[in-house]
Amino acid sequence: MEHAERLLTAAGELFYRRGIRAVGMDDVRAASGVSLKRLYQCYPSKEALVVAYLERRDERWMSSLTSYVAEHGDSVEAVFGWLERWFAEDGFRGCGFVNAYGELGATSEAVADVVRRHKRRLRDYLRGLVPDDTLADQLLVLVDGATVTAMVDPEHGARAARAAGEAARALTAACPR
Amino acid sequence: MEHAERLLTAAGELFYRRGIRAVGMDDVRAASGVSLKRLYQCYPSKEALVVAYLERRDERWMSSLTSYVAEHGDSVEAVFGWLERWFAEDGFRGCGFVNAYGELGATSEAVADVVRRHKRRLRDYLRGLVPDDTLADQLLVLVDGATVTAMVDPEHGARAARAAGEAARALTAACPR
DNA sequence: GACACGGGAGAACGATCGTTCTCGCGAGCT
DNA sequence: AGCTCGCGAGAACGATCGTTCTCCCGTGTC
Numbered sequence: 001m002e003h004a005e006r007l008l009t010a011a012g013e014l015f016y017r018r019g020i021r022a023v024g025m026d027d028v029r030a031a032s033g034v035s036l037k038r039l040y041q042c043y044p045s046k047e048a049l050v051v052a053y054l055e056r057r058d059e060r061w062m063s064s065l066t067s068y069v070a071e072h073g074d075s076v077e078a079v080f081g082w083l084e085r086w087f088a089e090d091g092f093r094g095c096g097f098v099n100a101y102g103e104l105g106a107t108s109e110a111v112a113d114v115v116r117r118h119k120r121r122l123r124d125y126l127r128g129l130v131p132d133d134t135l136a137d138q139l140l141v142l143v144d145g146a147t148v149t150a151m152v153d154p155e156h157g158a159r160a161a162r163a164a165g166e167a168a169r170a171l172t173a174a175c176p177r
Numbered sequence: 178m179e180h181a182e183r184l185l186t187a188a189g190e191l192f193y194r195r196g197i198r199a200v201g202m203d204d205v206r207a208a209s210g211v212s213l214k215r216l217y218q219c220y221p222s223k224e225a226l227v228v229a230y231l232e233r234r235d236e237r238w239m240s241s242l243t244s245y246v247a248e249h250g251d252s253v254e255a256v257f258g259w260l261e262r263w264f265a266e267d268g269f270r271g272c273g274f275v276n277a278y279g280e281l282g283a284t285s286e287a288v289a290d291v292v293r294r295h296k297r298r299l300r301d302y303l304r305g306l307v308p309d310d311t312l313a314d315q316l317l318v319l320v321d322g323a324t325v326t327a328m329v330d331p332e333h334g335a336r337a338a339r340a341a342g343e344a345a346r347a348l349t350a351a352c353p354r
Numbered sequence: 355g356a357c358a359c360g361g362g363a364g365a366a367c368g369a370t371c372g373t374t375c376t377c378g379c380g381a382g383c384t
Numbered sequence: 385a386g387c388t389c390g391c392g393a394g395a396a397c398g399a400t401c402g403t404t405c406t407c408c409c410g411t412g413t414c
Binding site for chain 2 (some may be wrong): 017018019021022093094095097098099100101102103104105106107115116119120134137138140141142143144145146148149151152153159160163164166167170171174
Binding site (some may be wrong): 384 | 391395412
């Protein structure tokens with residue numbers, strides 16, 4: 001069933017770019033070329049589609065980050081190099097999870113859950129890169145903060161990423177090895 | 178005309194807690210006690226009400242932060258002390274501007290603008306607290322990152338604020354005075 | 355060829371939204 | 385008292401949403 005795949009690709013694009021509530025199920029149908037009937041066979045409700053979108057985004061986003069960082073010697077700096085590239089991508093619009101949480105976190109517990117899981121996974125991954133728990137918390141804060149700053153002010157996204165990266169380097173260097 | 182005030186108070190509460198698109202104009206009417214007719218006299222559209230909400234939120238949020246920090250000797254650490262208190266407030270749900278941008282930034286240029294102005298004002302204020310431009314960028318990233326982390330994981334909001342505060346202190350100390 | 359069936363296109367449905375309109379009451383002026 | 389005007393309550397309107405249903409055609413099987 002490649003329909004689910006086409007649906008997730010189209011829905012992901014739309015949800016991320018426009019915001020979730022701004023996208024109707026008929027928009028997803030039109031963008032994916034999958035009929036409404038089959039859409040509801042694959043995902044019985046919009047909420048289910050949204051959760052699937054976020055779960056797929058989690059997988060792809062995390063694996064893109066981790067493989068890039070692994071290719072660069074698992075260094076903390078590589079995390080911010082990856083961020084800088086991400087911020088420069090066409091259609092970058094901040095963290096899809098934070099945006100989803102702001103929109104639906106108060107309404108849908110399922111959405112809030114998958115966002116929390118994603119952030120926990122990210123923190124756990126960062127924790128593996130550094131020798132210290134507090135440092136992992138700080139890295140997470142820097143990553144999310146740089147993402148927010150780059151979203152609101154796309155022209156200075158690179159500056160935000162570099163400032164965060166320098167902060168991370170300084171903090172890491174100051175930390176006992 | 179105190180109607181505008183009552184409207185902004187009620188609308189602000191609802192928009193912030195539930196998300197903007199989740200709140201109907203009739204919800205605002207019910208919560209404020211102001212008739213629909215007068216609502217549209219004060220704010221000719223929902224977008225106008227949203228913009229007014231964000232502008233008022235900007236004023237109050239900034240003045241709460243700046244007056245607290247001023248009372249604590251204009252120290253950078255006070256910024257994060259204030260954040261920690263904010264995160265612990267009932268009904269804290271992250272940065273209203275980031276949430277609004279994620280929801281409506283792609284749809285409404287007016288909303289995107291007021292969010293950008295707020296973040297620029299915040300950065301300018303932080304710039305006055307530190308001797309360095311890059312440091313101001315880093316502070317902004319830390320503030321927004323801590324806010325996002327505290328929103329998604331409210332139990333560890335205080336931990337995020339303290340980690341960010343320690344990061345800020347370390348970065349400030351490392352910076353030439 | 356007859357027939358059952360699955361799926362696509364899109365109409366239909368009920369809810370809700372932003373916005374406007376109607377109606378009727380009550381205060382203030384002459 | 386009579387008249388006017390502003391306002392509140394809420395119905396109405398048109399659009400749009402999530403979801404379901406109808407209709408019809410193409411295909412595979414006997």
